[in-house]
Amino acid sequence: MNTNAFRTLSYGVYVVSTWDRGRATGCVANSAMQITSSPATVAVSINHDNYTNRCIADCGRFAIAVLSEQTDPSIIGTFGFQSGEKTDKFADTAYAIRGNLPVIEDACAYLVCEVIDKMETETHTVFLGKVVDADVLKGGDPMTYAYYHKVVKGKSPKNAPTYIPEETQSGQKWVCSVCGYVYDGETPFEELPEDFVCPICKQPKSVFEKK
């Protein structure tokens, strides 16, 4: 089996959010799709290890914010590379309450869903949600997972269904130990100012490792 074939499936990039007993939480997901048009239902796949998974199960509702190519990449760092159990991901993120759920503002559109069914797999839960609210926010071109990899140069969080362990890279590259971003700027990494932060996850220069 050639797992490179899996990389040809197309996805968007989403922030799936819900309530954690009254506190807003969420995570990045790319496995979301519309299942039926009437009544509108969508499916989203969330890893069992993601704190958001149990929060969705408890709350019975989730929102999908569709990231656009214009969305600040730090959103992916905040929501994709930290656990919502210990971090208040919404603390520094603009959001509004839509359809009774917290939805980030920096997105091209959103859908709010009520869980109507779910299917368990070994590692992920597929939540089936009936759409109860949806609207366009900032518009723009939706970010595809391919765009994220090619342009934003991010890496998959380990909990993503699409995660493939990468071989250790040879050569002299500085890699963010939090999100895997590989620095490729013209200025040598050592000469970057001390307040340089990872453009993806906003972690400081000190978390970068030479690989």
Place this chain on the structure above:
Amino acid sequence: MNTNAFRTLSYGVYVVSTWDRGRATGCVANSAMQITSSPATVAVSINHDNYTNRCIADCGRFAIAVLSEQTDPSIIGTFGFQSGEKTDKFADTAYAIRGNLPVIEDACAYLVCEVIDKMETETHTVFLGKVVDADVLKGGDPMTYAYYHKVVKGKSPKNAPTYIPEETQSGQKWVCSVCGYVYDGETPFEELPEDFVCPICKQPKSVFEKK
């Protein structure tokens, strides 16, 4: 609810194929996604009205061929706008047997899956499949649904989860009554040669209607 929000979800374009009691059949789908990486499983959503749905249920296996931007658009016409019950869609389509299933050749990659679970909705079945074989075929950039709409200028088959009825267009446009392709060439439609065929579904000039 603003259903334009649904259009911001990102998809690929796939031919999902299986056996109809020994005869190859299949349909176009865009709702497919990987659910887990190990063991690799994918989900695909197929309308109850698609003949392929009951064939997958009977056969217990399905293949997903990932179309690329280079795939001949007539594949979409053949597999997306006709029923496999009455048409032998593979008759004029190059295919090979891979993982014991018929898989079209004009694709960038394929996955063969064994049905391990399914979830029913009002209109669609979500099949969960364990990937038993996968490989890259021609490679190339996977066709996204957005690319299909913007570049190939196709329309959604009515059975697609993403189908939204369009308002009747005003003006003098020639529209393929089979697949909805809107002719926009420089030559006036009336002056096209009689052997002109729809670039999407390959139907003759006579099926076009002025709208």
